[in-house]
Amino acid sequence: MYLGVEQAAIPADCPPHLQFLYDYDGPIGENNSLFVSVSRPGDGRAPQGRATIVASSFVDLKDWGESADYPARKQRYTDAAIARLGQFFDLRPDHIIHVEAGTPRTFERFTGRDRGAVGGLGMRVNSFGPFGFANRTPIPGLWLVGDCTHPGEGTAGVSYSALTVVRQMTAGGD
Ligand SMILES: Cc1cc2nc3c(=O)[nH]c(=O)nc-3n(C[C@H](O)[C@H](O)[C@H](O)COP(=O)(O)OP(=O)(O)OC[C@H]3O[C@@H](n4cnc5c(N)ncnc54)[C@H](O)[C@@H]3O)c2cc1C
DSSP states (O other): OEEEEEGGGSOTTOOSEEEEESOTTSOSSTTSEEEEEEOOTTSSSSOTTEEEEEEEOOOOHHHHHTOTTHHHHHHHHHHHHHHHHTTTSOOOGGGEEEEEOOOHHHHHHHHOOGGGOTTOSOOOGGGSGGGSBOSBOSSTTOBOOSTTBTTOSHHHHHHHHHHHHHHHHHTTOO
């Protein structure tokens, strides 16, 4: 969810990153948890007097890929996220300037990821660490990096996978 808002929507002393978990017994995802980044005045992400709020949540891909009511589902998620964000931010209608939502279909189209799975493989005990895809392959000269490989998701994990490969290659691996 990408929101352009009036600065008045942002509480005073708002931290730049927040993580919300609404129902502690509910899933960690599906709008029940939201990871939120907020622009700071003067950081270049929004004009003076305005701000950006970016919120993301994990979702089950199979519900989106074949959804018969995709536009309605997207709107439902958008409305629910705004309602939840509105518990912390002042999202009255005249504070909201721009609303855009990205779904797995969006990421599939614009990043070429299979079914829009940005973030790599879901991390579970049987796919984590030594049980995940290694960076080295049985094919000489072919290495794997990215968030589906060890150590996993996120820009830090992806950078580490690349660093691991570079170290092995420069140490004489093939
Ligand atoms: C909304 C959202 C928020 C996120 N927030 C965070 C965060 O706060 N912190 C964090 O650490 N991570 C975050 N992530 C996860 C992070 O973005 C990914 O884990 C990371 O970008 C994966 O890097 P990658 O290089 O493996 O793949 P990608 O970044 O997907 O790069 C793959 C590239 O390959 C290109 N490509 C695809 N197919 C082809 C082809 N056939 N030919 C040529 N090029 C091709 C794509 O266009 C793309 O540029 C977030 C992801 C999303 C979607």
